[in-house]
Amino acid sequence: MKYFMLIWAGLWRKKTRTVLTMLSIVVAFLLFGLLQGINQGIKAGLGDTSNNRLWTTNRMSAINSIPVSLMDRMMTVKGVRNVAHLSFFGGYFQDAKNAIPAFATNIDKLAIIYPELNITQAQVAAMKATRPGALIGRPLAKKYGWKVGDKIPLGTTIWTNNDGSNNWAFDIVGIFDPLPGSHGNPLASAFWINYDYWDEARQFDKHRIHQFFVQVDDPAHSAVIAAQIDKLTENSFDETRTQTENAALQSRLKQFADINFIANAIVGAVMFTLLFLTANTMMQSVRERIPELAVLKTVGFTGAKVSVLVLIESLMLCLFAAVVGLILSAGAIKIVGSVLGPATLLPIVVIFGLVIAVALAIVSGLPPAMRAQRLNIVDALAGR
């Protein structure tokens, strides 16, 4: 502790340079925390999904439909416990800009396969009792201020109903409260409608759906069951692809972008650049202080002690700025998370960030520390 004044003095010898270097580190760690937060948030979201669920879609594309009749055949596959299905409604509210994540489903099975949606039996019964009924997630209800009993007119960019228009109307019969931790799941804020009612009322592509959710009895059998399901449609016009929910979500994310790669690549590039910046600052700082370090050695500081002082100075610079950057990223994640969805600054990201900061400090502080240790007092005092 008694050496703190020496370290502090060294750190603030050139205030502007120190502040600018600190700002660079703060921005780098803000970016690190933010990108890793989004990345980890997505990974955590994927981790939440249960492995005892399989997703079955058309082999060509998830937007191509497959026959709903396949459901009964899927139930004959050994290990399949329940099957629910989903069809894209492509809905919007009042204006095409207000897209609504509306899906047609068989709600009783969906409630079983997705218990985290917390759909009650009373809500399932209400849907059964009201053919144009809709069950909506609390986040969506909050967003539009909808409540049970409201009749909601929805437009759709895809489906024409029997009267030849694209205008549909649904009665909200229930609002479900997803369990904590599942709020990032898009199904949790969806607008669910009865498949039977919708299928009857639409003009085309009848008796076909876009995706099956399959609940299996043992996740260990997922691969075998998936293969058997896909075998049902082999060599037909409606060949399917069945994957675990986790794998399906990851492959969909990768269609958009490999977030993990992008996050790591950006952070890696930033940290690499930062390493040079910090190392240069430390080298310059030590170079300017050669006579002062020589004086410390003259009065009795050992080479090891002087080098440790330089290393601690580097650690203070990097760690302080990294902590500030990570704190700022926690704030930024809250803002971004409210717009983009799942994003969280996990303790592991903070720990990883601090480890990087320490590594950065050691790598950038080591060369000047070694120079300080090897410093020849006579040469240094003579300005050689």
Added chain:
Amino acid sequence: MSTLVSLQSVVKRYQRGKQSVEVLHGVNLSIEQGEFLALMGPSGSGKTTLLNLIAGLDQPTEGEVTVAGERIDHLSGGKLAKWRARHIGFVFQFYNLLPVLSAARNVEVPLLLTNLSAAQRKQNVRAVLELVGLADRATHKPGELSGGQQQRVSIARALVADPTLLVCDEPTGDLDRENAEEILKLLQTLNRQQGKTIIMVTHDPLAADHAARILHVDKGRLVDSPVLSAA
């Protein structure tokens, strides 16, 4: 008086590229406890090299250097640093104070290597700043002090750990006559009243006159027999 510093057949060679340059050629020297010795000589004569060897900042190529009863010519870097902390106070020509620390903090630096508490360190710093007449400038940074005042701070730093030997390399070389005189009187007082052994390198005869003994170094050799000055 007992012998504090003893140099036996000391040779110092430096490697300059491929060339080996001998700076000191078999120097023998004895300095008594409580002496105030001035080492004079032209530039490049080897006087600073001699001073550095006595202060343990450098090591001889050949010969023996004994200070305060301890052979220091074979000590390793770490041991030599600890030895310096216990025995040597160093005053530089250009003061070499740490610019971002106050005068008091600069003086405190050698005490950081001791086991003294913060309160004890503060007390010792105040005492030594009073001794050099700068107690009222304790919180000033070097940039806020005159050259003479900075050199006084430097002397205070050299004295604060109560070293066996005070080693001064051109302590008045960067000062005007008036300030130089004050610094030399201060060194004289420290020698006479506190009994400090002082070795001072200078090329200024007026400065050297303040010492009790003057030795001349020329081309790596001591050229005079010890002569007592009028001081």
